[in-house]
Amino acid sequence: MSVRIHELAKAVNKDNKEVLDILRARGHEVKTVSSTIDNISAEAFIEEFKSADSSADNDSEAAAPEPAAPAAPEPPKVKLPAGAIVKSADDIARERQEREEEERKRQEAELEKRRAARGIQMPQGMAPAGKAPPAPAPGLRPPRPAPIPRPGTRKPPPGVETKTTPVPAAAPSPAPAPEPAPVQSPEPAAPQAGVRIQTQSGPPVPPRSGSAPVPPPRSTAPEIPKKTEAAADEVSAEAGDAEKKVILIKPPIVVRDFALEIGTKPFKLISELMDMGIFAGMNQTIEEDVAHRIAAAHGCTLEIRHRGEEQQSSKKKEEDKDEDDPALLEPRPPVVCVLGHVDHGKTTLLDSIRKANVVSGEAGGITQHIGAYQVEHEDHKITFIDTPGHAAFSKMRERGANVTDIAVLVVAADDGFMPQTDEALKFAQKANVPVVVAINKADAKGANLDRVKQQMQDRNIAPEDWGGETQCEAVSALKGEGIDDLLSAILIQSEILELKANPKCPAKGMVVESQIEQGRGPTATVIIQKGTLKVGNALVCGENYCKVRAMVDENGKPVKSAPPATPVRVLGWSGAPPAGVQFHTVKNEKIAKREVEENVQEARRLSQMSKTSEPADLPTDLDSLLAAIDKQQAKVLRLIVKADVAGSLEAANGVFNDIKSDKVNLEIIESGVGPITKNDVDLASSASAVVVGFNVRQENGVNAVAKHNNVQLILHNIIYELIDQVKEAMAELLDPEYSENKIGAAEVRQVFPLAKGFVAGCMITEGVVRRDAKARLLRKDEVIHEGKIGTLKRFKDDATEVRAGYECGIQLNGFNKYEEGDIIEAFEILETRPSL
Numbered sequence: 051m052s053v054r055i056h057e058l059a060k061a062v063n064k065d066n067k068e069v070l071d072i073l074r075a076r077g078h079e080v081k082t083v084s085s086t087i088d089n090i091s092a093e094a095f096i097e098e099f100k101s102a103d104s105s106a107d108n109d110s111e112a113a114a115p116e117p118a119a120p121a122a123p124e125p126p127k128v129k130l131p132a133g134a135i136v137k138s139a140d141d142i143a144r145e146r147q148e149r150e151e152e153e154r155k156r157q158e159a160e161l162e163k164r165r166a167a168r169g170i171q172m173p174q175g176m177a178p179a180g181k182a183p184p185a186p187a188p189g190l191r192p193p194r195p196a197p198i199p200r201p202g203t204r205k206p207p208p209g210v211e212t213k214t215t216p217v218p219a220a221a222p223s224p225a226p227a228p229e230p231a232p233v234q235s236p237e238p239a240a241p242q243a244g245v246r247i248q249t250q251s252g253p254p255v256p257p258r259s260g261s262a263p264v265p266p267p268r269s270t271a272p273e274i275p276k277k278t279e280a281a282a283d284e285v286s287a288e289a290g291d292a293e294k295k296v297i298l299i300k301p302p303i304v305v306r307d308f309a310l311e312i313g314t315k316p317f318k319l320i321s322e323l324m325d326m327g328i329f330a331g332m333n334q335t336i337e338e339d340v341a342h343r344i345a346a347a348h349g350c351t352l353e354i355r356h357r358g359e360e361q362q363s364s365k366k367k368e369e370d371k372d373e374d375d376p377a378l379l380e381p382r383p384p385v386v387c388v389l390g391h392v393d394h395g396k397t398t399l400l401d402s403i404r405k406a407n408v409v410s411g412e413a414g415g416i417t418q419h420i421g422a423y424q425v426e427h428e429d430h431k432i433t434f435i436d437t438p439g440h441a442a443f444s445k446m447r448e449r450g451a452n453v454t455d456i457a458v459l460v461v462a463a464d465d466g467f468m469p470q471t472d473e474a475l476k477f478a479q480k481a482n483v484p485v486v487v488a489i490n491k492a493d494a495k496g497a498n499l500d501r502v503k504q505q506m507q508d509r510n511i512a513p514e515d516w517g518g519e520t521q522c523e524a525v526s527a528l529k530g531e532g533i534d535d536l537l538s539a540i541l542i543q544s545e546i547l548e549l550k551a552n553p554k555c556p557a558k559g560m561v562v563e564s565q566i567e568q569g570r571g572p573t574a575t576v577i578i579q580k581g582t583l584k585v586g587n588a589l590v591c592g593e594n595y596c597k598v599r600a601m602v603d604e605n606g607k608p609v610k611s612a613p614p615a616t617p618v619r620v621l622g623w624s625g626a627p628p629a630g631v632q633f634h635t636v637k638n639e640k641i642a643k644r645e646v647e648e649n650v651q652e653a654r655r656l657s658q659m660s661k662t663s664e665p666a667d668l669p670t671d672l673d674s675l676l677a678a679i680d681k682q683q684a685k686v687l688r689l690i691v692k693a694d695v696a697g698s699l700e701a702a703n704g705v706f707n708d709i710k711s712d713k714v715n716l717e718i719i720e721s722g723v724g725p726i727t728k729n730d731v732d733l734a735s736s737a738s739a740v741v742v743g744f745n746v747r748q749e750n751g752v753n754a755v756a757k758h759n760n761v762q763l764i765l766h767n768i769i770y771e772l773i774d775q776v777k778e779a780m781a782e783l784l785d786p787e788y789s790e791n792k793i794g795a796a797e798v799r800q801v802f803p804l805a806k807g808f809v810a811g812c813m814i815t816e817g818v819v820r821r822d823a824k825a826r827l828l829r830k831d832e833v834i835h836e837g838k839i840g841t842l843k844r845f846k847d848d849a850t851e852v853r854a855g856y857e858c859g860i861q862l863n864g865f866n867k868y869e870e871g872d873i874i875e876a877f878e879i880l881e882t883r884p885s886l
């Protein structure tokens with residue numbers, strides 16, 4: 051949207067030319083009255099001049115109580131302060147032209163003046179603006195002490211001239227009570243900083259009719275002593291922090307709103323921002339540190355309240371008060387996770403408990419994502435979280451331990467404690483989660499229960515039957531033996547823990563897993579920790595929100611509500627929330643969106659802060675400098691990683707980040723949940739990256755686009771394979787290394803002249819000499835010539851190769867000076883791929 055100049059002039063009741071001139075002076079490229087300016091500038095212009103008009107009207111009404119006779123002007127009814135200058139009509143006319151020029155300069159100089167006002171002395175004869183009001187004049191109200199300037203206090207019009215009498219700076223003592231003054235008494239305005247003051251002798255002359263002053267572009271409030279902004283700054287600096295206006299603001303900080311808060315106009319704020327090299331529109335947001343600087347320049351103190359923090363603390367208090375009230379707590383099922391070493395039988399155990407078998411469906415035999423299920427035993431519910439077993443999933447497993455009340459540590463009776471068993475035990479102990487040991491594969495050949503119990507004792511978790519405190523059950527997950535005892539042991543442990551939660555408060559919980567499902571969009575398996583989650587609830591989970599569209603249980607059945615410790619898959623998310631992040635319920639979707647927006651801003655701010663603190667890593671000595679240069683010169687394999695679920699994605703990113711090489715750096719430029727799309731390929735193409743897919747499919751047509759753009763796709767369902775292929779891709783970036791491989795040697799026995807040049811009659815003394823090989827001629831161990839073999843003949847026939855013990859004729863390209871006894875060595879160049 052744009053506005054034509056003549057429309058603008060009409061709107062502010064001014065000449066077209068005048069408006070044109072003002073706009074040109076302000077840097078707008080306007081040629082004729084039909085030229086246009088943008089809507090925002092036009093609005094600001096209208097606002098500025100309309101308010102100036104109205105205020106000037108008020109001023110003129112107040113200042114001209116009676117029309118003056120043109121020839122013999124009567125002295126004004128209002129007695130002006132001593133020394134005050136009232137301009138003649140001629141002066142006004144002359145200054146009218148000057149005003150436009152001043153107006154142009156004014157805006158540019160405004161900020162500069164404000165800064166300068168703190169350090170630069172005022173022109174002589176000019177009252178230190180902002181420190182002292184004008185001297186009192188008989189009949190006028192006494193001077194008031196300089197008030198603390200309020201942001202937004204308008205400046206006097208540039209054309210208004212007054213003479214001010216310097217008086218000592220107003221003490222910060224309480225202001226004397228103002229005497230009643232006639233309403234029509236216009237108060238002299240302080241001059242604008244930097245505006246030249248003209249002095250005139252002779253009596254004050256009232257304004258003449260017919261030469262009404264042009265309304266100044268800015269209004270002056272008649273009741274308030276005027277101060278320039280420079281003066282305002284000066285005062286605010288003197289006033290100190292105690293008297294600064296404190297502004298409370300919640301991010302995001304939008305230019306328009308912020309301008310109003312600090313008492314300035316949005317367009318002025320925009321120009322200040324531009325001065326700082328920041329280009330932001332009315333409705334755009336600015337960074338917090340920028341807002342702080344601007345607020346300080348306006349004499350305000352900015353307090354930014356991050357809603358999340360505020361709400362968290364206030365919510366925490368409420369929860370402490372209401373949600374954890376013992377009277378409201380009710381018993382809840384235990385949340386159990388199954389941990390252990392690879393192949394010790396975790397999945398089989400979970401299947402056995404659920405009387406289902408999903409082991410056969412797993413790619414590579416590894417559980418690759420967390421599921422959560424609930425089973426019933428002795429009329430009590432138990433919630434199980436399935437955790438994967440490979441080392442790559444350590445993080446997920448750690449998380450699994452953190453969300454749970456009890457950990458079942460699976461130890462194969464025939465294998466005993468293994469590194470990952472110890473790691474899992476460590477996680478559980480770190481999370482303060484009691485452990486129930488399931489000695490699995492009790493049926494297997496070589497099963498040794500006592501050895502496992504001994505290992506338990508060695509790890510300070512002695513089994514109960516050995517006098518310790520750790521419950522321990524021998525089971526055969528495969529045969530379904532000992533499962534009931536294990537479940538009973540879990541329930542006993544649960545009873546000891548006295549697990550309770552308030553089912554009536556707003557739901558709170560943790561995301562166990564999330565993914566993007568076809569037809570369902572982002573979904574997340576969550577475990578409710580407090581309250582009851584209901585369809586229709588609005589949730590906030592880090593940088594994602596959810597209006598619960600539907601919930602399904604572990605059997606895929608829709609449920610309407612989920613009480614504490616229940617696992618449910620929730621539909622209706624804005625995006626897939628990462629596993630391990632907590633969610634809470636808010637009043638409605640609008641609030642959820644707002645909170646999430648703030649969380650996103652906060653996350654950005656934190657990442658910005660971490661980026662700016664990076665210089666600490668700068669090299670400080672020569673060695674580290676050289677290492678840094680080496681690192682810069684190292685090749686980079688960029689990856690775009692996609693995985694089926696958030697947990698797998700994190701695990702995959704984790705293992706990729708663990709691949710260390712001095713020669714090739716690995717950089718994950720993008721990662722996400724869901725199938726590989728054409729966008730991923732496009733991004734990979736522009737970033738020269740490789741797309742890696744873990745347990746995901748690719749959308750139709752992706753292959754063709756990848757081929758066309760020469761983008762490598764690496765897809766696999768098994769993490770080890772993926773790691774190997776990524777390493778291969780890294781190695782391929784390295785420049786090949788070349789090595790020489792001697793394949794044979796011949797001794798020159800006789801030199802034969804030919805029509806053109808000579809041929810060396812040789813005996814092959816070792817290996818083989820091939821026609822396409824490279825050769826070097828040695829004479830008394832000195833290399834005389836190196837090049838390619840030109841001809842290789844057996845008698846008169848060309849030969850491709852001649853083996854040791856045979857005679858042949860050899861001609862080297864570009865060489866003719868063979869001598870008897872010379873040695874011709876044949877070799878080939880081998881190209882090898884360097885290792886990482």
Ligand SMILES: Nc1nc2c(ncn2[C@@H]2O[C@H](COP(=O)(O)OP(=O)(O)OP(=O)(O)O)[C@@H](O)[C@H]2O)c(=O)[nH]1
Binds near residue numbers: 416
């Ligand atoms: N003999 C015997 N074999 C078992 C038992 N439990 C599991 N197995 C076998 O052990 C192997 C591994 O079982 P999983 O349940 O896949 O082991 P896991 O710990 O879940 O393995 P990951 O998912 O790779 O971590 C399978 O071949 C099972 O049949 C058991 O009680 N007895």
